[in-house]
Amino acid sequence: MIVRAADRARTVADGRESRHSFAWGGAYDPANTHFGLLLACNEDRLAAGAGFDPHPHRDVEVITWVLSGAVEHADDAGHRGVARPAVVQRMSAGDGVRHSEHAAGGPAHYVQMWLRPADTGPPLYDTVEVAGFAELTPLRQPDAVLHAGRIAGAVTLAPAAYLHLLVVAGTVAVGADTLGPGDALRLVDRGVTEIISAGGAEALAWRMRKDLSSG
Numbered sequence: 657m658i659v660r661a662a663d664r665a666r667t668v669a670d671g672r673e674s675r676h677s678f679a680w681g682g683a684y685d686p687a688n689t690h691f692g693l694l695l696a697c698n699e700d701r702l703a704a705g706a707g708f709d710p711h712p713h714r715d716v717e718v719i720t721w722v723l724s725g726a727v728e729h730a731d732d733a734g735h736r737g738v739a740r741p742a743v744v745q746r747m748s749a750g751d752g753v754r755h756s757e758h759a760a761g762g763p764a765h766y767v768q769m770w771l772r773p774a775d776t777g778p779p780l781y782d783t784v785e786v787a788g789f790a791e792l793t794p795l796r797q798p799d800a801v802l803h804a805g806r807i808a809g810a811v812t813l814a815p816a817a818y819l820h821l822l823v824v825a826g827t828v829a830v831g832a833d834t835l836g837p838g839d840a841l842r843l844v845d846r847g848v849t850e851i852i853s854a855g856g857a858e859a860l861a862w863r864m865r866k867d868l869s870s871g
Contacts, residue, residue, distance in 0.1 A: 661838025664699075671706025675699040677822070677840055691842050692818030692864035693800050696770035699824070699838065702727075707758030713749035717771040717794035720745040720757075721804055721860055723824055725764030731755035735781035739766070744784045744804055748795040753779035767824060767860060772868055773797050789859075799865040807853045816863035819843040826857030 665676040665685075677697035679685040689695075695716065702725075710732070720727060720739050727739045729747070732754045739745035747755065750773075773796035780795045789805045803813060807828060813819065821830065821841040828835050829852045835841060843849070851859065 657842045658833060658835065659840040659842070661836070664838065664840075671703035673701045675838065690868055691820050692862065692867055693771045693797060694769060694818075694820055694862055694864070695772060695868075697767065697820070697822060697840070697860075698769075699767050700765070702759035702764045702766075704759055704762045707764075708756060710754045710756045712752065712754050713747075714752040715773060715776060716749045717773050717797050718745075718747040718749065719769045719771070719794060719802060720747075720766055721769075721824075722764065722766040723858070725762055725766075726760040727764050727766055728758050728760040729755060729781070731779060731781065733779040733781070735779070737781065737783050739783055742786055742805070744786055744790070744792060744802070746780075746782050746784065746792075746795050748773060748777075748780040750777045750779045750796070767822065769802075769860070769862070771797050771800055774799065801863045803859075803861040803863070805858065807851055807857045807859055809854075810850055810852045813849045813851065813861060813863060815847045816843075816849075817845060817866060818862075818864040819846045819849060820862040820864075821851070822860045824858045824860060826853055826855060828853045828857045828859060 667674045679689045722739045729737045823835045
């Protein structure tokens with residue numbers, strides 16, 4: 657299944673514009689609440705200084721990938737950090753945390769993804785610098801693997817029960833399908849997947865071993 661950029665829901669408020677891959681706020685769709693373990697995949701554009709004031713989360717893994725600018729994070733567990741391009745920001749809300757996010761030093765453009773964790777505990781936070789098309793997991797969800805970064809030529813992903821690919825820059829081909837910026841591909845019970853970009857692209861791909869309904 658392909659979800660084209662133009663078909664993603666859009667919300668605008670307080671210096672930010674967001675595109676949503678799944679049901680969100682007033683753009684609720686009961687047939688599109690998640691995919692695999694992925695609960696949200698929001699592409700946000702913030703004006704300088706704009707963002708989200710302190711608000712609560714629990715039982716969710718929050719992964720942020722910055723396309724341009726910088727996003728400053730602060731939470732009531734004492735974590736502080738700034739995410740920039742080529743840096744993956746990971747937060748595990750655990751049994752409860754309040755955090756804020758704002759564009760730092762100018763406008764910011766980023767993708768934020770939420771997943772259901774495998775367990776709980778105190779809030780956790782870190783940032784990880786990556787190069788190429790890197791691979792890493794959320795802090796508390798070993799059944800999901802994120803591949804993030806630049807694709808030059810071809811990359812091969814291992815089989816997955818659920819595969820979600822979002823192109824954020826450039827163009828890629830997956831079999832007979834071509835995807836551009838903002839397009840997403842959702843595949844179920846997929847074998848080895850080859851992603852090709854002749855001109856170079858930036859993408860986020862989740863390989864997940866199970867769905868929210870799995871034990």
